[in-house]
Amino acid sequence: MSNLEEEKILFASDNISIEFCSERYSKTSILEAGSSFNLLFLLGSDIYLEKSAGHLPIVFRKNQYILYYSSEENRAELRSDSQEALQYLLIRIDYQYINHLINPQSSEESADILENMMRNSFIYFHKETPPTMTVEMHMILKEIIGSSKKGIIQKLFIEAKLIKLLILVFEQFHEKNSAQSAPKAPEMIKKYIDENYHRNIKAEEIGKLIGINQNIIRQEFKSQYHITISHYISELRMLKAKKMITNSDVMIKEIAIECGYEYVQNFTRAFKKKFGVAPENLRNNK
Numbered sequence: 340m341s342n343l344e345e346e347k348i349l350f351a352s353d354n355i356s357i358e359f360c361s362e363r364y365s366k367t368s369i370l371e372a373g374s375s376f377n378l379l380f381l382l383g384s385d386i387y388l389e390k391s392a393g394h395l396p397i398v399f400r401k402n403q404y405i406l407y408y409s410s411e412e413n414r415a416e417l418r419s420d421s422q423e424a425l426q427y428l429l430i431r432i433d434y435q436y437i438n439h440l441i442n443p444q445s446s447e448e449s450a451d452i453l454e455n456m457m458r459n460s461f462i463y464f465h466k467e468t469p470p471t472m473t474v475e476m477h478m479i480l481k482e483i484i485g486s487s488k489k490g491i492i493q494k495l496f497i498e499a500k501l502i503k504l505l506i507l508v509f510e511q512f513h514e515k516n517s518a519q520s521a522p523k524a525p526e527m528i529k530k531y532i533d534e535n536y537h538r539n540i541k542a543e544e545i546g547k548l549i550g551i552n553q554n555i556i557r558q559e560f561k562s563q564y565h566i567t568i569s570h571y572i573s574e575l576r577m578l579k580a581k582k583m584i585t586n587s588d589v590m591i592k593e594i595a596i597e598c599g600y601e602y603v604q605n606f607t608r609a610f611k612k613k614f615g616v617a618p619e620n621l622r623n624n625k
Contacts, residue, residue, distance in 0.1 A: 349428075349484065350497050354436035357497065358429040359484055366418040367425060371409035374434040376456060378504065380404040380472060380480060383426030389416045403469040404476070406508055407459045408434075428480055430501065440502070452509060476507055524551055525563035532568065536575040537599045542568055572599075577613045580606070584622050591618050 350357040360367060361383070371377055381399045388397045399405075419425045443450040472480075479500050488496050528545055542553040545568075551559075560568050576598040583594045595606035610618050 350493065352494055352497075354433040355497060355501065356431045357483065358431075359427075360429075361424050361426045366416065368414050368416050369429055371413045371415060372431055372433075373409060373412045375409050376406065376432045376434065376437055377409060378404065378406050378430040378432070378508075380428045380476070381426075382428060382480070384419050384421035384423040386425065386427065387418050387420075389418075399469060402472045402477075404472050404508075405469045406456065408457050428484065430504075432501070440505075455512070470508075470511055473507060473511065476504060479504055479507075524556065525559050528556055528560050528568070529564065529571075532572060532575070536572045537579075537597060539599060539601070540572070573609065573613075576600070577610060580610060580618070581614065581621070584618055591622075594618070 347358045347360050348356065349359045356372075358369065369379075381401060381403050384401060386399045388399060417425065417427065437456065438453065441449050441453050443453045483497065483500055486493065486496060531545055531548065532540065542556050546553040546556050557568060560566075560571075564571065566574075580594055580598045583589055583597065584591070589597075591607075592603045595603045598606065600606035600609070607617055610616075614621065616624075
């Protein structure tokens with residue numbers, strides 16, 4: 340280990356080591372031990388991580404983190420184009436420590452967690468950007484960096500904080516998977532429109548209900564269904580209106596209101612544009 344690496348070490352035991360860097364380096368490197376898990380928190384400016392020659396560097400934004408497994412010893416390079424301090428905290432955890440902590444033989448859930456860790460499922464590289472640190476994660480890291488504890492008290496303190504960090508990572512991973520299995524935004528929008536198209540609904544109203552910007556709602560809906568929201572609402576209204584006109588004796592004015600039109604003139608104009616015939620003429624010729 341180089342003198343520079345020794346200067347970065349906050350804590351070291353047989354199973355865990357913590358490295359903290361907050362210097363104005365344009366480039367530095369981190370050592371990944373064999374058969375170990377690495378928790379890397381990016382605390383400063385954007386950082387480029389290059390694990391081996393020939394691979395494109397991975398860009399990490401401030402406040403992102405990754406949990407990944409190293410099967411063998413490796414050295415990765417970190418560099419930054421910013422004038423800010425190159426700041427990160429790296430926690431290396433021996434495989435045996437994690438194996439003992441999780442105890443995969445104890446339950447199927449424990450075995451699944453360890454398998455996900457071994458397969459680097461917590462990195463998210465192949466799907467999207469790495470996850471973002473929570474406020475609670477920030478608070479724990481601040482406690483670790485600012486701690487002045489020594490000896491066995493320090494060891495117990497670090498292990499307690501590490502377990503809490505792992506819990507937060509697992510919870511965030513679980514929430515992400517649950518969100519992925521939940522209905523996608525376009526499907527939620529379509530369902531809401533199908534149930535409320537007779538009302539004067541707008542993208543802004545839908546956005547407030549599902550917590551998505553109205554411009555994004557319009558883009559995602561059109562991308563999924565190849566039709567704008569307003570056109571889709573109009574199509575539903577017209578199909579319902581035609582069915583009511585041909586299959587019932589309900590007054591045209593009442594049909595217009597039932598299909599979401601406040602003024603019958605607007606309804607008649609839209610109906611004629613869609614079907615090439617006025618509502619009254621369609622009824623009279625049925």
